[in-house]
Amino acid sequence: MSYRFAGRMGRIPESFLDELFRVSGAPGVITFAGGLPASAYIDVAGIxxxxxxxxxxxxxxxxxxxxxxxxxxxxxxxxxxxRQRLGLPARPEEIQIVNGSQQCLDLVAKIFLDPGDAVGMERPGYLGAIEAFSLYEPVFHAVPLEEDGPDLAAFASLVRDYAPKFFYGIPNSQNPSGRTYSQDKRRGIAEILDGTDTVFYEDDAFGELFFDGRPRLPVKRYLPEQTVMTGSFSKIVAPGMRIGWIYAPEPILQEFNVAKQAADLHSNFLSQVILHRYLVTHDLDAHVRRVAAVYGERCRLVCDLLDDLMPPGMTHTTPEGGMFMTATLPDGLSSMEVFYEGIKEGVAVLPGVPFYVDGGGEDTIRLNFSAACEEEIVEGMHRLARVVRRLE
Ligand SMILES: Cc1ncc(COP(=O)(O)O)c(C=O)c1O
Known part of the structure; x- marks a missing residue:
């Protein structure tokens, strides 16, 4: 028989990620391709x-x-x-627990998007969001992400010309670039959106993981009624518990609740109560400080090795937090070629292409710096340097 799947399934950008992750999981391969928090810093005994x-x-x-x-x-x-970290006047009624913040990407798109609606994204943008939103068949509009956040002129034109239902952004240590918006850009975004019907979707997966421990004020602070904020315990406690949340104005939350109930009734209750017990009996701040310090050291090590070992044409972002950075390859090098040659050499990186909704990124790779330990980073970067120099 022929399976008559919905037309929307055919419109999802083809994912070669399964194949990439399968190949990069081979024995002996040091991987910078994935996005796992460091296993050694999951508090198994405490949980x-x-x-x-x-x-x-x-x-x-x-x-x-x-x-x-x-x-x-x-x-x-x-x-x-x-309230304590960010001075936001959050009330429990404005927060709903979800099955990892990834579920918010699906449900927010489900309640806002009809086929053909405009959605704004960063360029490059988070792959998991592109995949989740694609199922609702929007038209993506990408705004270039500069060193300190979205290009505000392009952002303003997008909002004026296409009135997107929402703009999805990651102001803190963005995935895949590792970039963080400046306060000026955050205020600028709020000013441009104020008075329009475009919602700002503020994905704060990494806001707790600044290496300097200093929280940055969210866009929600400047635009409370128009911002949907999401967060997660995945990067600060344990991703396998699958607990995240949405913090949104009540009218949005009501619709969200209907969609969530239809999807799964509720998130895993056992995980919720165990996590809560863990949080009130352990020092989360101390744990987060420890994890952020380790990621900071690993990030600096990757940056130093990129600077020391790679040919001069290769550049990279310098994150202030989070788990990812992007490197741009020397002229003429293809990230897919670097990927396949890297596997032969025993190192995996993630080609940048799937992070671009409108094409591009062939000369970029995403590097995760949270999962590999220091010895693996040193060895992995030497292997990557051999590959890049050979292909150059
Ligand atoms: C930017 C961003 N948002 C959301 C998620 C989803 O995370 P989770 O569902 O574990 O909360 C991830 C996962 O890596 C991410 O990088």
């Missing part, structure tokens, strides 16, 4: 302790169905943290 306490004290209650919006004490914890 085990919290899980035991939950089973002892809550018993079957922890294994029951719950409400769609999520465990209230966890939402209170998140709201408190917003």
């Amino acid at each position: 085990r302790e919290a899980a035991c306490e939950v089973f002892d004290e809550m018993g079957s209650k922890a294994l029951q169905y719950t409400t769609t919006d999520g465990y209230l004490p966890l939402r209170e914890f998140i709201a408190d943290r917003y």
Whole structure:
């Protein structure tokens, strides 16, 4: 028989990522291609302790169905943290727990987008968002991401000429570039959007992971009623728990709640209660400081090795936090070629092409610096340098 899949499935950009990740997972390959937090810094003992306490004290209650919006004490914890860290007047009613912040990408697109609607993105933009939004068949408009955030002239033209339903951005340590918006750009974005019907979708997956530990004020601070903010425990506690959240104005949250209930009733309740117990019995700030310090050291090491080992034509971004950076290859080199030659040499990088909704990026690679330890970084960068120099 022929399976008659919906037309939208054919309109998703073809993903060669499965193939890339399969190849880069081969034994002996040092990978900078993925996006895993450092396994050694997941607090297994602490989470085990919290899980035991939950089973002892809550018993079957922890294994029951719950409400769609999520465990209230966890939402209170998140709201408190917003107030303390960022001075945002967050209330638990404005927060809903989701199955990893990736679910917000799907559900926000589901409640806002009809086929053909305009969506704004950074160029390059987060691949997981491009994939999630594509299922709702929007027309993407990409705004170049400069050193300090989106090109504001291009951003203003986009908002004026195409009135996108929302603009999706990652102001803190963007994926894939590692760039962080300046405060001026954040204010500028808010000024341009104020008075329009375009929502700012502020994905804050990495806001806790600045190497200097200093929080940056979010766009939501300048444009509270028009900004949807999302966050995640994946990078600061454990991604396998699949707990993230959305912090949004109530009218948006009501629609979001309907879509979330239809999709999965609620996020894993056991994960929510264990995570909450962990958060209130352990020092999250100290843990996050430790993780950010390690990522900072690894990032500096990758930057230094890129500077020392690669040919002069190769450049890279210099992140202030997060887990990723982008390198631009010397003239004429193709990232796909570097990928396949890299695998033969025992090192994997991620070609930049899938991060560009409108083509381009053939000469860029994304490098993750959180997963590999220091010895692996040193060896992996030497292997990459051999590949780049050979192909040059
Ligand atoms: C920018 C960004 N947003 C969202 C996610 C989704 O993360 P999670 O669903 O684990 O919260 C990721 C994952 O790497 C990401 O890089």
